[in-house]
Structures are given as C-alpha cells and as structure tokens.
Amino acid sequence: MYKIGANFCFFWMIILSSLSSCGQREESLNVNGENIDGFKKKPIGWSYSLNGEQNKAYQVTLDSTTKIKGKYSFLIKNIGNFSNFGAIDYPINRTFKGRLIELKGYIKTQDVNTGYAGIWLRIDGVEGAIAFDNMSKSGVRGTNDWKPYSIKLPYDSKSAKAIHIGGLLVGNGRAWYDGFELFIDGKPLEKTELIPFILKKSDSDTVYNRSSGIKISNLTPQLVNNLAIAGQFWGFLKYHHTAIAKGEYNWDAELFRLLPNVIQAKSNSELSKALENYLDRLPKLPICNECNSIQKNIALSPNYGFLFNHSILSKSLIEKLVFVKNNRNVNTNYYLSFNHYNGNPQFDHEKQYPSMIYPDAGYRLLSLFRYWTMINYYYPYKDVIGSDWNKVLMDYIPVFINARDKNEYVLAVLRLIATVNDTHANIWGGNNILNEIKGKFTVPFEANFIENKLVITGYLVDTLGVSSKFKIGDIITSINGKKVEEEVKRYLPITPASNYDTQLRDLPSSYLLRSNENSFHISLIRNEKVLTESINGIGSSNINNKYLYKDKVAYKLLSNNIGYLFPAKYKNSDLPEVRRLFKDTKGMIIDMRGYPRDFIVHEFGAYLKSMPSSFAKVSKAWSNLPGLFIYGSQIYNGVLSNNAYTGEIIILVNSETQSRGEFTTMAFQSSKKVKVLGSITAGADGDVSKIVLPGGINTMISGIGIFYPNGDRTQRVGVKIDYKVKPTILGIMTGKDELLEKAKELLK
Structure with a gap:
C-alpha cells in the first residue's frame, strides 16, 4: 500500500462511479469501440465522461486519422480546469469463468506534462469495486507515439458482477486510445465461459x-x-x-x-x-x-x-x-x-x-x-x-x-x-x-515535521510570489491564528496511522495546511526572527503526491563510486542496465523513501543475494474458525548465484516507507551485506482488504500479518533499523539530504 493524499480522490471517482450500462446484456460486445451508433455517432455502450465537470474540462471524440487499429481511435483532450481528469468507460455486465483478467490497449500522447495517460480496468461486485488499476504508477507522460500497454488483475468469478474498461487522461495535453482487448486466463473475452447470476434470498x-x-x-x-x-x-x-x-x-x-x-x-x-x-x-x-480446532502455529x-x-x-x-x-x-x-x-x-x-x-x-x-x-x-x-x-x-x-x-x-x-x-x-x-471538513484550499508549499517543528520543505507552485515570501527551512508557528501545536492535538484523534511519526507525516497535507478560506495568514520563524506572511491558497484537489518524485531518477552513479537506486521509479526491466552500471561500484544505496513502482522482492533480491534465505512469515485468517489466525510457511528470496552484487548496501527509510516498501526492505535486509538507515517506517505491512460502510464510506485494513522469521512484527513499529538518522532543520535549510549523506559516509 502507498501513501494517499487528499489529491488521490480523483482516481477513486473512477472506482466509485456508477455509469449507466442498460441494454448491453444481449448484444455483442464492443470492447474495441468500432461498433458505432449511427444516430449518436458514438461507439455503442461507451460513455465519454464520469460526470458533468469532466465534460467541461475534457473533450472526447473519435479520430479517424490518428489510429493504429480499425477505423477509429478515441481522443481525449484537455480543454479546461473544471476537473483533474477525463475518462472513457465501457461497462460489461456479465460474469465470466476465470481467475485472471487482462486489458490490452494502445496509447499515443501529446504534451501530457502535468499528469499522465493510461488505460484502466475495474472489476465490480454487488456493492462496488473489488479490483482496480488505472496505471497510476506507470502512466504515459510527455509526447509519445503509439505503444501497447496492458493491465492484469485477479478475477473472482464468485464476486465479480461487472467489468469496466477505458482510458483516462490526468492533467493537460491530449491522448489517443485504440485497440482495446480483454482476456480472461489468456482467452479472448468472447471465447470465455459465462456464469449466470443467481439472486440470493438476501438480495430480495x-x-x-x-x-x-x-x-x-x-x-x-x-x-x-x-x-x-x-x-x-x-x-x-x-x-x-x-x-x-x-x-x-x-x-x-x-x-x-x-x-x-x-x-x-x-x-x-x-x-x-x-x-x-x-x-x-x-x-x-x-x-x-x-469443526475441529487447531493447536499449532497460532498467531491470534x-x-x-x-x-x-x-x-x-x-x-x-x-x-x-x-x-x-x-x-x-x-x-x-x-x-x-x-x-x-x-x-x-x-x-x-x-x-x-x-x-x-x-x-x-x-x-x-x-x-x-x-x-x-x-x-x-x-x-x-x-x-x-x-x-x-x-x-x-x-x-x-x-x-x-x-x-x-x-x-x-x-x-x-x-x-x-x-x-x-x-x-x-x-x-x-x-x-x-470529509474533504469539506478538511478544506477546499491548501497552501502552495510543502511543510513537514522536522525536529518536531512544522518546517517548509518545498514548493507546490513554482512562482516568485511563493518563494519570495516563504523560504525552505522556515518554521511555521501558527496558521490563520491557530497555533500549530494546538492544531496537532486537535487533529491527532482523526489522523489514522500506525505510529506517531506517520501521523505527523499526514497531518500537514490532511489538516494543518488546509482551509475552506482561500487566504492563509502564517506566522513564521526565520533565522530566529518572527515573521507574518499572507498568501492565497490553491485547490487542494489539484495536488497529487505522485508527482513529488518528478526530480528523482530510477538509478544513477553517485560520487565515490556508489550506486543509487530509487524503487519508486525503478522498473524490473531496468535490472540489466543497473547490473551493467553498478558492476564495479563499491557500494549501493537503495532509497526506499517512497512506494516501490514494481514488486522487486525476488528479481532484484536475486541480484543482491548469492543464496536463498527466508525474510518473513505470514499470518492469515483460518477459514474454519472466525477469529483464528495461523502462521504460514516462511517466505524466501535470493537464488544460488555467482553473479550477485558484492558491495555493501544501505537502505534509506522513513515514514514514507510503507507496505510494499517495508516488505521489500525486509526482503533485502535478510542479506548480511545490507544495513538499514533512517527513522521509523509507516508500520503497515500486509496486503489490504477493503471495507465499505453506510453513507458510501470506503476504508481498508491490513488483511494479512507480516512478521520477521523469528516472529518479530513490523506492524506499528516498522522495519528493523541499524542506523537511526533523522533530518534536521539546518539540513533542510542548506539543501542537504542528511540520510543520503550519512549512507555515503558509511560506504566510504
């Protein structure tokens, strides 16, 4: 799981949307969009938006000149600021036999600079989405010619009642979509066995x-x-x-x-x-x-x-x-x-x-x-x-x-x-x-808790008006007349997190820096002087944490012959180049302060470890007895190899290291060559289970237990850390990444 800010909400609009799909059950499928309604001049069964705001912000048309398959492609073009994204949607109200579903499609982009283009796939049950992917971690950016893309999701025929496919454009620019295809267990959808829907007594x-x-x-x-x-x-x-x-x-x-x-x-x-x-x-x-009881390997x-x-x-x-x-x-x-x-x-x-x-x-x-x-x-x-x-x-x-x-x-x-x-x-x-309670506006800069002070750490809007009034390293003492320490106490009870550091991680973007008033009056301390500055806010829905990594690279060489890897941007397909680039380095720094883009536990783990070893064990609910959790077998990574990385490795962690990041850290630190440096991680490991509540409320929990092989937990306490290091206000002011600098020092 990854950190989700207030700005993540527009992705969930796709998950939660309920678009009309009447009249589609008997006619042939139109997955590729080539079957056109002669009166409406639109592909039969396809919808061009999820709500009215999207119609104002994004224009959807068929393009007969720019295409890669068939007669037409879909074109989504940004024309306004009323919505953060535009989407096309094709619902299929049928249940099929199978366990894995794959959507394939082609995308071409032009000037997609502030967001991304992607295809999306959603599986709905009786009460909403049960599986979803919109390429949010691998979207297409910039200007690109036609390329094929695919999404795979688990498919549970017992729960699935409908399938939604489509394309979406987040931010500016324009994108074309073509050649949509659906497969279940590798078979084309039209050749997959249908399962009839049986109404239960509970539904009537x-x-x-x-x-x-x-x-x-x-x-x-x-x-x-x-x-x-x-x-x-x-x-x-x-x-x-x-x-x-x-x-x-x-x-x-x-x-x-x-x-x-x-x-x-x-x-x-x-x-x-x-x-x-x-x-x-x-x-x-x-x-x-x-209904027998179990006596061994009981976790709970x-x-x-x-x-x-x-x-x-x-x-x-x-x-x-x-x-x-x-x-x-x-x-x-x-x-x-x-x-x-x-x-x-x-x-x-x-x-x-x-x-x-x-x-x-x-x-x-x-x-x-x-x-x-x-x-x-x-x-x-x-x-x-x-x-x-x-x-x-x-x-x-x-x-x-x-x-x-x-x-x-x-x-x-x-x-x-x-x-x-x-x-x-x-x-x-x-x-x-909840968004109305938190506030429609936010300040145009980033601030995080450093040494228990709320400190400005970056800018969300690149204008002189912001940077001339607010400096990196400024300490915020009050916002709109409310003292920061008092606001922290006020909002802690409604800031869910596994530990205090992670609550502090989320407090600024969730509450402290937001308001329903568009004017912010902020008291600061700069160089021991007290200052007061005012500035207009920006729409809180316009900020997306996903783009905070835009200045990061997936991998590179640092000075002193040290390799650097950033898993939030690294892809498994990068491994051959990383092996070549890092071949003669004396050490490697893996910066896990972000959510890993790919699941790299085994492929990259085989590069780091010359022999397999266990790094975790899992507890799962026992289906025979509600409330009972039992430990499963241990999880291994690494392979017997003479081609593993030979240098020392340091992994950087903090409260941004969450779920997959924590699991990956556990996997890598099972090698004797690996040390972990930083501060307490988010303490939330284990794949998530979705819960829905009256009022349309969606929440989740960690659904399985993740432990070290000896039974030590990571939940709430995070991964094991060898060197405890936190950033300082002085380091923020001078632009130093103190965790990175300490890791480089240790690898000298």
Missing part, C-alpha cells in the same frame, strides 16, 4: 433499504450494554451460522429486526430472552464433523466479547451460542471470501447505502457493528491496536448514536478507524464530506 429483502425505523432517545448505561452485546451477537452469527453464510438472510435488515426488543430490554435477563428468542427463529444447525486466537459471560447472559442462551460455535459454517460464506492469491479476507456483498449521507440511528449502529465485527474476526493485528476492542465498542456506541449530522457521522467513523492504529486504515475515495 429490501424492506429496510430506505430506513431502519430505529430511534433511540435516551441512551442509558443498560441500553449501551444491550446494544454492545447485541452487536457482538449479530456479528458472531454473521460469520458462524450456516444459514447466514448461504445468503439466506439480508443480515443488515436482520439487525433492524433484532434491535427493537434489545432496546426495550430493561435488564440482562430481558436482554438474554430477546437474543435467545431471535436465535431460536433461525434454522437449526446440523452437527459439524469438520478468537475473542467473543461478552457473549460467553455467565454474569451477563443466561445459561440457556450461552449453551445455544456454544452450539453454534461448535457447529459453525466451514464452507463458503456469502459475506466473506479469501483472495486466491494472498489469502486476504474479502468482505463480500456489503451494502454501502451511498444515498444515506446522514444515516439514521439504526444504520449508524450498523456501521459501527459491521466495522467492529470485521476487525474482531479478520484483522491480523488486533492484539497490538493498543486498546481493548470490546471496550472500544462500548465507548463508540454513544459517539455514533449522538452524531447529529453528516459531518459528525463521518468524523465518528474516522475516529473509530483511527483506534485500529493502521496506516492502511483511513477514509479513502475522495469522501466529499
């Missing part, structure tokens, strides 16, 4: 789709207790009871059928009776002969909250819950599956209810209970979140119930997410409400 239960009917006016301690146990009861049955696993119940709606009696219960005895009566109405479970054991507490619930109810646990579902679950490739939990058929901007009390409880349950049973790091997860549920019931409007609801969800302490966990996808 729509009674509560508009309102839960739940109202709570007086939140007493007994009611908080009742709701917490009801949430645990509901979540336990969701992942244990066979009838629910078969998709025979709309489990969201069942919560609203359960809650009225729970709310009316005046004691634990009445609560037990309400829960037991509900349980008795569910189908009787058959005896399970496969299940926790059932208060459900088996005899001082709270009745003996007869507990006995029935124990029976459910001992005869639980061990087959496929309508609400859960596991990724074929990495074992991540996939939370299937979860409804987002995007039109409920401010959900009612019942739906707010559903949001809390759904998230709590997913973490309770399928989060690999629940034991290190830093708080009692059962207490979190109790504490957040009043927060969610008392949320008075859409803003308070979104912030309640964000605070809940932050309690998990996972840098992968946040509200993603350009949530409009």
Whole structure:
C-alpha cells in the first residue's frame, strides 16, 4: 500500500462511479469501440465522461486519422480546469469463468506534462469495486507515439458482477486510445465461459433499504450494554451460522429486526430472552464433523466479547451460542471470501447505502457493528491496536448514536478507524464530506515535521510570489491564528496511522495546511526572527503526491563510486542496465523513501543475494474458525548465484516507507551485506482488504500479518533499523539530504 493524499480522490471517482450500462446484456460486445451508433455517432455502450465537470474540462471524440487499429481511435483532450481528469468507460455486465483478467490497449500522447495517460480496468461486485488499476504508477507522460500497454488483475468469478474498461487522461495535453482487448486466463473475452447470476434470498429483502425505523432517545448505561452485546451477537452469527453464510438472510435488515426488543430490554435477563428468542427463529444447525480446532502455529486466537459471560447472559442462551460455535459454517460464506492469491479476507456483498449521507440511528449502529465485527474476526493485528476492542465498542456506541449530522457521522467513523492504529486504515475515495471538513484550499508549499517543528520543505507552485515570501527551512508557528501545536492535538484523534511519526507525516497535507478560506495568514520563524506572511491558497484537489518524485531518477552513479537506486521509479526491466552500471561500484544505496513502482522482492533480491534465505512469515485468517489466525510457511528470496552484487548496501527509510516498501526492505535486509538507515517506517505491512460502510464510506485494513522469521512484527513499529538518522532543520535549510549523506559516509 502507498501513501494517499487528499489529491488521490480523483482516481477513486473512477472506482466509485456508477455509469449507466442498460441494454448491453444481449448484444455483442464492443470492447474495441468500432461498433458505432449511427444516430449518436458514438461507439455503442461507451460513455465519454464520469460526470458533468469532466465534460467541461475534457473533450472526447473519435479520430479517424490518428489510429493504429480499425477505423477509429478515441481522443481525449484537455480543454479546461473544471476537473483533474477525463475518462472513457465501457461497462460489461456479465460474469465470466476465470481467475485472471487482462486489458490490452494502445496509447499515443501529446504534451501530457502535468499528469499522465493510461488505460484502466475495474472489476465490480454487488456493492462496488473489488479490483482496480488505472496505471497510476506507470502512466504515459510527455509526447509519445503509439505503444501497447496492458493491465492484469485477479478475477473472482464468485464476486465479480461487472467489468469496466477505458482510458483516462490526468492533467493537460491530449491522448489517443485504440485497440482495446480483454482476456480472461489468456482467452479472448468472447471465447470465455459465462456464469449466470443467481439472486440470493438476501438480495430480495429490501424492506429496510430506505430506513431502519430505529430511534433511540435516551441512551442509558443498560441500553449501551444491550446494544454492545447485541452487536457482538449479530456479528458472531454473521460469520458462524450456516444459514447466514448461504445468503439466506439480508443480515443488515436482520439487525433492524433484532434491535427493537434489545432496546426495550430493561435488564440482562430481558436482554438474554430477546437474543435467545431471535436465535431460536433461525434454522437449526446440523452437527459439524469438520469443526475441529487447531493447536499449532497460532498467531491470534478468537475473542467473543461478552457473549460467553455467565454474569451477563443466561445459561440457556450461552449453551445455544456454544452450539453454534461448535457447529459453525466451514464452507463458503456469502459475506466473506479469501483472495486466491494472498489469502486476504474479502468482505463480500456489503451494502454501502451511498444515498444515506446522514444515516439514521439504526444504520449508524450498523456501521459501527459491521466495522467492529470485521476487525474482531479478520484483522491480523488486533492484539497490538493498543486498546481493548470490546471496550472500544462500548465507548463508540454513544459517539455514533449522538452524531447529529453528516459531518459528525463521518468524523465518528474516522475516529473509530483511527483506534485500529493502521496506516492502511483511513477514509479513502475522495469522501466529499470529509474533504469539506478538511478544506477546499491548501497552501502552495510543502511543510513537514522536522525536529518536531512544522518546517517548509518545498514548493507546490513554482512562482516568485511563493518563494519570495516563504523560504525552505522556515518554521511555521501558527496558521490563520491557530497555533500549530494546538492544531496537532486537535487533529491527532482523526489522523489514522500506525505510529506517531506517520501521523505527523499526514497531518500537514490532511489538516494543518488546509482551509475552506482561500487566504492563509502564517506566522513564521526565520533565522530566529518572527515573521507574518499572507498568501492565497490553491485547490487542494489539484495536488497529487505522485508527482513529488518528478526530480528523482530510477538509478544513477553517485560520487565515490556508489550506486543509487530509487524503487519508486525503478522498473524490473531496468535490472540489466543497473547490473551493467553498478558492476564495479563499491557500494549501493537503495532509497526506499517512497512506494516501490514494481514488486522487486525476488528479481532484484536475486541480484543482491548469492543464496536463498527466508525474510518473513505470514499470518492469515483460518477459514474454519472466525477469529483464528495461523502462521504460514516462511517466505524466501535470493537464488544460488555467482553473479550477485558484492558491495555493501544501505537502505534509506522513513515514514514514507510503507507496505510494499517495508516488505521489500525486509526482503533485502535478510542479506548480511545490507544495513538499514533512517527513522521509523509507516508500520503497515500486509496486503489490504477493503471495507465499505453506510453513507458510501470506503476504508481498508491490513488483511494479512507480516512478521520477521523469528516472529518479530513490523506492524506499528516498522522495519528493523541499524542506523537511526533523522533530518534536521539546518539540513533542510542548506539543501542537504542528511540520510543520503550519512549512507555515503558509511560506504566510504
């Protein structure tokens, strides 16, 4: 996973868009766009934009003169500033048999300087996107003649309900797209077997789709207790009871059928009776002969909250819950599956209810209970979140119930997410409400925390007006009359991250440097003098972290015969040239302060290591028992070789080193030649699992556990570091990269 700023939101507009695709189910496919509607003069089934703003900012036409296949190509041209990107989209509302999908297409560009051009591929389930790629890390920039490109994604025929393909242009310039082709498991789409869609009983239960009917006016301690146990009861049955696993119940709606009696219960005895009566109405479970327990390689054991507490619930109810646990579902679950490739939990058929901007009390409880349950049973790091997860549920019931409007609801969800302490966990996808809270404008410069001070470190707009007022190394003490240290305390609870350094990484761009007012009044310290400067902001949606690496190169030679590699720009195809260039160097610096562009663990690892060795082991949820995680086999890289790199290697890390960057660092530091230099990394390793919540809220968690071979974790604490070095304000002022300089010194 990589760092995602506020500016990442425009990519998610593609993920979350719901373009019309009616009337396409029976006619032949038009993937290549060559079948033209004679009346509309457009390719049948294709859409030319995702919203009205794109129509104002990007013009889409068919071009019969510039093409590489067939009669036409698509041309997207930037003509305004109303949107950050333009896109074409072709939806296919069919499910196919297979496991890997590939989109191929050709792109030609002209003057694409501020963004990139790419093809994009999205797989949708019942409730939205389940896989997506838009070439955001490998987009086409500048002016280029026709070249072929491809995207591959895992394809789960059990969850996939639709496919979207297209092209997009981010920023300025123009781009042509042609020759679109789709393949599943290497076969052309038209030759791939179709799978019919079967409607489950849960999908036909729509009674509560508009309102839960739940109202709570007086939140007493007994009611908080009742709701917490009801949430645990509901979540336990969701992942244990066979009838629910078969998709025979709309489990969201069942919560609203359960809650009225729970709310009316005046004691634990009445609560037990309400829960037991509900349980008795569910189908009787058959005896399970496969529900055995596992005793070895346990990474994390299940926790059932208060459900088996005899001082709270009745003996007869507990006995029935124990029976459910001992005869639980061990087959496929309508609400859960596991990724074929990495074992991540996939939370299937979860409804987002995007039109409920401010959900009612019942739906707010559903949001809390759904998230709590997913973490309770399928989060690999629940034991290190830093708080009692059962207490979190109790504490957040009043927060969610008392949320008075859409803003308070979104912030309640964000605070809940932050309690998990996972840098992968946040509200993603350009949530409009959260963006309004953060602010439409940002200052036109970068600032980061250096020596616990907010320090200007770069410019986002290259104009004299900015650089004449604000200097690199200036210390910001207040913004619009608000002291920085007070604002840090204010926003920390709604800045999800695995550790404090990573919270400080995200605070400036998320909150401190943003406002809904376009004028910023900033107090500074420069050379021990206090200054005040004012400047107009720029649109926060116009900034994209992806372009902060524009001055970096993938690899080069430094002075003193040292090789330098920047994985955020390096591609696996660069390896032969790197081998040639670094052949006689005495040392190598791998700058992991960014998200690696390619997965280089094995190919580049084979260059660094002359023999294989283990560098990590993984914990995964055991499908037979919700809440149980077991350790898998160890992961190796390196090959037996006489052609490995022989010099010493230093890897540079900081809070920008996250997920794939951390995993890659672990892989490389398993070599005795490698040392790691820098400061604590983001502490969020393990492929992500997506979670959707009422109100159209999208979030994620680290879905599998990543550990060193000896069991030491990286979650929250980051990778192991040999030399702890942080930048200083003096170094920023003088333009020194102090981590790089220290690494060069060590390699002398």
